[in-house]
Amino acid sequence: MILCESIDTLAMAYLDDELAAEERRELELHLTECTTCRAHLDAERAEHALLRKALVAPPASDLLRTKIARALDAEDRVAARAERKRWSSWLLPGSAVTAAAAAIVVFVGMRPPSPHVGSVASEAARQQSRTLPLDVQGASTAPWVKEHFAPEFIPPVFLGTGLSLKGSRLTAVYGHDAVLLAYQADSFALTALVVRDVGDDDLGEGSEFQLGNRTLHVIQAKDRVAISYVAPDHTGYMFFAPELTVDELLQIVVASDLFQHR
Amino acid sequence: MLAVRPNQPKRTAFERQALVHTDALFGAAYRLTRNARDAEDLVQDALLRAYRFWDSFQQDSNCKAWLLRIVTNTFINEYQRKKRSREVLDAASAEQDATDGVLVHAEANDKRSPEKVLMHHSVSDDVQRALESLPDDFRTAVILCDMQGLSYKEIADIMECPVGTVMSRLFRGRKLLASALREFAVAEGYVKPSTPTTPPADGDKPIDLETYRAAKARESKS
Numbered sequence: 001m002i003l004c005e006s007i008d009t010l011a012m013a014y015l016d017d018e019l020a021a022e023e024r025r026e027l028e029l030h031l032t033e034c035t036t037c038r039a040h041l042d043a044e045r046a047e048h049a050l051l052r053k054a055l056v057a058p059p060a061s062d063l064l065r066t067k068i069a070r071a072l073d074a075e076d077r078v079a080a081r082a083e084r085k086r087w088s089s090w091l092l093p094g095s096a097v098t099a100a101a102a103a104i105v106v107f108v109g110m111r112p113p114s115p116h117v118g119s120v121a122s123e124a125a126r127q128q129s130r131t132l133p134l135d136v137q138g139a140s141t142a143p144w145v146k147e148h149f150a151p152e153f154i155p156p157v158f159l160g161t162g163l164s165l166k167g168s169r170l171t172a173v174y175g176h177d178a179v180l181l182a183y184q185a186d187s188f189a190l191t192a193l194v195v196r197d198v199g200d201d202d203l204g205e206g207s208e209f210q211l212g213n214r215t216l217h218v219i220q221a222k223d224r225v226a227i228s229y230v231a232p233d234h235t236g237y238m239f240f241a242p243e244l245t246v247d248e249l250l251q252i253v254v255a256s257d258l259f260q261h262r
Numbered sequence: 263m264l265a266v267r268p269n270q271p272k273r274t275a276f277e278r279q280a281l282v283h284t285d286a287l288f289g290a291a292y293r294l295t296r297n298a299r300d301a302e303d304l305v306q307d308a309l310l311r312a313y314r315f316w317d318s319f320q321q322d323s324n325c326k327a328w329l330l331r332i333v334t335n336t337f338i339n340e341y342q343r344k345k346r347s348r349e350v351l352d353a354a355s356a357e358q359d360a361t362d363g364v365l366v367h368a369e370a371n372d373k374r375s376p377e378k379v380l381m382h383h384s385v386s387d388d389v390q391r392a393l394e395s396l397p398d399d400f401r402t403a404v405i406l407c408d409m410q411g412l413s414y415k416e417i418a419d420i421m422e423c424p425v426g427t428v429m430s431r432l433f434r435g436r437k438l439l440a441s442a443l444r445e446f447a448v449a450e451g452y453v454k455p456s457t458p459t460t461p462p463a464d465g466d467k468p469i470d471l472e473t474y475r476a477a478k479a480r481e482s483k484s
Contacts, residue, residue, distance in 0.1 A: 006474045057289035
């Protein structure tokens with residue numbers, strides 16, 4: 001009998017619900033007549049149940065779910081960035097560090113030397129923000145940065161320093177999206193270069209400062225000095241203010257809300 | 263602070279249709295890789311890949327099967343290569359540890375902590391060890407069918423082989439797994455040795471519905 005000969009195949013397909021309706025009826029009818037095949041199918045069914053039970057696996061951990069969500073966030077960021085690419089005006093050569101340093105030098109080199117804080121420096125700073133090739137200036141800067149750099153990005157605020165955001169320009173540092181933020185106070189100017197997705201060590205040359213669990217670096221670029229910081233979300237910041245001493249700059253940077261509540 | 267604006271419609275669709283299968287995917291990955299750490303890496307890789315190719319997913323098809331295909335392919339292509347290089351690293355560092363100080367014998371370790379022995383020799387561990395003894399193709403077929411409830415056709419699509427091949431892999435995989443589980447259970451005294459519940463099938467007989475259907479058609483003609 002062909003059904004008995006093929007019982008291995010039939011029992012398996014029956015239990016996996018893969019038989020056609022007619023084949024199933026035919027087998028069920030046969031099982032009422034053939035005790036051997038019925039015993040075989042019962043044994044298979046028991047083994048089947050056992051295997052299914054044995055194979056039950058633990059559920060995914062919350063940590064895994066979080067990691068997945070984070071990976072998807074990063075992917076969304078990449079997609080959003082590709083869309084924004086057209087805003088990037090120029091790309092600097094070299095490694096992230098030297099490129100960033102070059103950006104500082106290029107920028108700084110545009111303004112006349114003014115070692116003293118005072119009305120001259122103040123005027124120079126004002127001129128500087130006017131002559132900078134900024135994409136945006138004035139009150140609309142913050143919303144513009146939000147729209148073109150990153151929707152959730154909030155430009156740092158320097159508490160108690162009189163610095164206010166005057167303008168911004170999108171740029172790129174070694175292929176990383178970056179934004180240049182120009183701040184100005186009465187007597188000095190400060191520029192922040194914000195670079196996305198940098199490694200912890202990319203901006204880590206020079207001497208190191210600890211602020212709680214955060215690490216800041218003082219980067220030397222020729223005779224110019226910048227303070228760098230890589231946030232836990234891999235956003236790199238570089239601050240420079242040519243009118244100020246390193247100590248003054250450091251004090252202003254650590255007073256920023258980056259180190260207060262973010 | 264740089265939180266992301268999610269690519270909203272795509273992200274929402276993906277969360278609703280794909281991420282609801284995270285537990286199932288982890289389960290499959292856990293049985294494929296046989297350890298939780300690798301399973302997590304595999305699921306994360308596969309889901310990221312799925313997200314990248316979400317546009318190519320046919321909305322009217324079985325999303326879970328599509329995702330399992332990605333998990334399986336990722337496992338075959340990427341994970342095993344990574345695993346090999348990690349094994350080399352692990353071996354190297356084990357060698358380092360051994361030459362650095364006292365070599366701790368695994369059994370001596372066990373004796374120190376009876377709870378650990380119990381934990382590590384759980385029944386679930388036996389399943390992982392039993393799966394270890396299966397060839398990859400058999401294991402994959404069993405996981406996709408008995409854990410995930412996919413149809414022969416869906417498994418055939420994933421494994422890129424005919425349905426008949428799926429059936430024979432499944433049949434032999436189940437037999438091997440059941441007998442390996444029985445052996446472990448006997449070895450550790452959970453069950454007394456006994457003859458297998460199912461007598462081994464005739465090894466030469468093909469496990470294939472098509473063959474049966476063809477024989478059937480011939481029979482009805484004559």
